[in-house]
Amino acid sequence: MVIERPWKRWVYFYIPLTVFVIGTLFPFYWMLITAIRPDAELYRSWRAVNNTPFWTLNPTLEHFKDLFAKTTFPHWLWNTFFIAVISTGISLFCGLLAGYALARLKFPMAGALGTSIFVTYLVPPTLLFIPLADIIRNFQLGNTPWALILTYPTFLIPFCTWLLMGYFKTIPKELEECARIDGATRFGAMLRIIFPIAVPGILSAGIFAFTLSWNEFIYALVFLSSPERKTVPVGVVSEMIRGDIYFWGQLMAGALLGSIPVALVYSFFVEYYVTGLTGSVKG
Amino acid sequence: MKKPIAGGTNGTVAVALPRPHARPSRGLRFLESERLLAVVLLAPTVVLLGTFIAYPFVSGVWLSLSNTSVGNIGHFVGLHNFSKAWDDSIFQQAFRNTFFYTFWATIFKLALGMWLALLLNRSFRGKRLVRASMLLPFIIPTVLSTFAWRWMFDPTFSVLNWLLYRTGFIVNKIPFLSDGVYGMWCAIVVNTWRGMPFFAITLLAGLQTINPDLHEAASLDGANGWQRFWRVTWPLLKPVTLVVVVFSIIQTFSDFQLIYVLTGGGPANSTHLLATYAYQVGVATGLLGEGAAISLFMLPVLFIVVWVQLRYLRRLEA
Numbered sequence: 001m002v003i004e005r006p007w008k009r010w011v012y013f014y015i016p017l018t019v020f021v022i023g024t025l026f027p028f029y030w031m032l033i034t035a036i037r038p039d040a041e042l043y044r045s046w047r048a049v050n051n052t053p054f055w056t057l058n059p060t061l062e063h064f065k066d067l068f069a070k071t072t073f074p075h076w077l078w079n080t081f082f083i084a085v086i087s088t089g090i091s092l093f094c095g096l097l098a099g100y101a102l103a104r105l106k107f108p109m110a111g112a113l114g115t116s117i118f119v120t121y122l123v124p125p126t127l128l129f130i131p132l133a134d135i136i137r138n139f140q141l142g143n144t145p146w147a148l149i150l151t152y153p154t155f156l157i158p159f160c161t162w163l164l165m166g167y168f169k170t171i172p173k174e175l176e177e178c179a180r181i182d183g184a185t186r187f188g189a190m191l192r193i194i195f196p197i198a199v200p201g202i203l204s205a206g207i208f209a210f211t212l213s214w215n216e217f218i219y220a221l222v223f224l225s226s227p228e229r230k231t232v233p234v235g236v237v238s239e240m241i242r243g244d245i246y247f248w249g250q251l252m253a254g255a256l257l258g259s260i261p262v263a264l265v266y267s268f269f270v271e272y273y274v275t276g277l278t279g280s281v282k283g
Numbered sequence: 284m285k286k287p288i289a290g291g292t293n294g295t296v297a298v299a300l301p302r303p304h305a306r307p308s309r310g311l312r313f314l315e316s317e318r319l320l321a322v323v324l325l326a327p328t329v330v331l332l333g334t335f336i337a338y339p340f341v342s343g344v345w346l347s348l349s350n351t352s353v354g355n356i357g358h359f360v361g362l363h364n365f366s367k368a369w370d371d372s373i374f375q376q377a378f379r380n381t382f383f384y385t386f387w388a389t390i391f392k393l394a395l396g397m398w399l400a401l402l403l404n405r406s407f408r409g410k411r412l413v414r415a416s417m418l419l420p421f422i423i424p425t426v427l428s429t430f431a432w433r434w435m436f437d438p439t440f441s442v443l444n445w446l447l448y449r450t451g452f453i454v455n456k457i458p459f460l461s462d463g464v465y466g467m468w469c470a471i472v473v474n475t476w477r478g479m480p481f482f483a484i485t486l487l488a489g490l491q492t493i494n495p496d497l498h499e500a501a502s503l504d505g506a507n508g509w510q511r512f513w514r515v516t517w518p519l520l521k522p523v524t525l526v527v528v529v530f531s532i533i534q535t536f537s538d539f540q541l542i543y544v545l546t547g548g549g550p551a552n553s554t555h556l557l558a559t560y561a562y563q564v565g566v567a568t569g570l571l572g573e574g575a576a577i578s579l580f581m582l583p584v585l586f587i588v589v590w591v592q593l594r595y596l597r598r599l600e601a
Contacts, residue, residue: 013407117328233540
């Protein structure tokens with residue numbers, strides 16, 4: 001290996017890495033410190049003498065109490081969770097079947113279908129939200145969780161299909177052939193042999209899809225209207241700013257609590273998430 | 284020498300050993316045909332994507348050619364919405380902003396992401412923890428983290444202004460979000476902050492596939508770090524980089540939530556992107572036809588990017 005002098009290691013490695021870590025994490029620290037800082041300290045002139053912006057000696061849970069007393073935050077949390085789980089489930093189901101078909105079966109138009117699923121993967125929601133809002137209204141789905149449960153798969157299925165297709169291609173065909181010689185049906189071999197082997201891939205796709213639906217904003221903003229039906233991102237944006245006044249303590253408390261579930265899921269499955277992430281861009 | 288696969292995975296295969304009652308039932312037998320099975324397996328996906336992507340797309344094209352508004356079924360007006368948008372000064376600003384924003388944010392994300400990937404590719408203590416925490420901006424819902432940034436850019440109570448003032452860099456506050464030009468750069472900073480981890484982690488995965496012997500050989504030949512990067516790492520990393528950049532361009536070009544929360548398109552409509560302006564016209568004002576036309580202006584760029592991507596994939600397969 002290349003040998004390095006200590007000062008070089010500091011200049012080229014430790015210092016830049018520290019800057020990256022601080023820059024990446026500071027906004028989250030700021031979220032936390034704002035959420036527990038009393039209002040009197042939050043809104044103090046930036047030139048005040050005894051201003052200590054980076055910590056507080058009087059931490060308070062006032063903002064969290066307000067959050068639960070004055071908004072329907074628990075509903076938003078539950079809605080976001082419910083919608084994310086169901087739409088991830090639907091997407092995994094569709095993605096598993098479609099991914100298997102595209103990876104293993106020979107049928108006319110297979111190539112064209114694979115390409116068009118890949119193209120839909122690249123269609124951004126912001127291109128379609130206006131006509132979709134119209135369609136959701138016509139289907140009488142407006143302001144129901146089903147509006148989101150049915151539309152989130154549009155960006156999750158292509159991703160799941162793509163990822164699982166890649167995964168299925170790495171499983172040797174001989175496994176299935178053995179099973180079929182032993183009398184299993186094609187469908188049975190898929191269900192009992194291939195899917196169990198693909199569990200890590202399924203988990204990766206599922207975790208990634210879950211974080212994507214937790215993060216989704218524009219469909220939720222356009223399709224939902226009553227306060228208690230909203231998801232966390234939309235609720236925080238539309239229900240916690242009254243007029244022009246921002247209640248920053250409450251806002252940051254909401255942002256913090258709204259981030260924790262997805263951060264927890266992520267922290268338990270970091271490796272699977274990373275596989276999903278890097279797999280999402282590979283063919 | 285091939286391994287006996289069935290023997291190697293005893294536990295799994297045992298399930299499918301012949302059992303008389305496991306013979307295909309009459310109902311499932313038709314699935315033995317590959318074509319029929321393919322139809323059955325692909326049906327749910329095709330139905331969902333057809334209903335909620337293909338149909339809205341066609342309906343969006345129709346909307347953009349009509350003067351439909353909320354509660355008012357429109358009629359065909361040709362390309363009127365497109366020409367109206369084209370002459371609208373706010374639209375022109377949003378159009379320019381979208382390119383400006385995408386261009387700079389992508390450059391920064393690529394440069395910083397590459398740098399971070401190179402740093403993370405070395406071995407050091409706590410590497411797993413650092414790598415995991417670096418992805419946080421990408422995991423946490425954009426809307427929520429953008430609120431933290433908005434608070435950091437607050438006109439009166441900005442911690443960044445405080446920091447710069449205390450360290451003696453500024454005398455007067457920087458008008459982060461109350462000025463269009465500053466506002467656009469703030470949005471680029473936040474977008475870079477959010478998207479950089481995606482670049483870093485994907486490029487890191489690419490870096491890990493590069494054989495360290497190549498670097499060793501290059502340094503034995505007298506190449507310094509900079510030369511090793513441009514002559515060894517970069518050429519090998521190009522395919523991954525291209526794919527990541529394409530994905531990022533699509534997401535940045537069609538970005539909505541970041542601007543919606545950070546500036547709301549303001550001050551005085553100076554920081555709109557195509558998506559936020561389409562929302563303002565199509566949803567907030569209710570002019571569905573005009574809004575649909577504005578968002579369709581994204582299509583040519585997205586089309587070119589997707590085309591590049593597909594061509595590239597074809598070349599890989601060939």
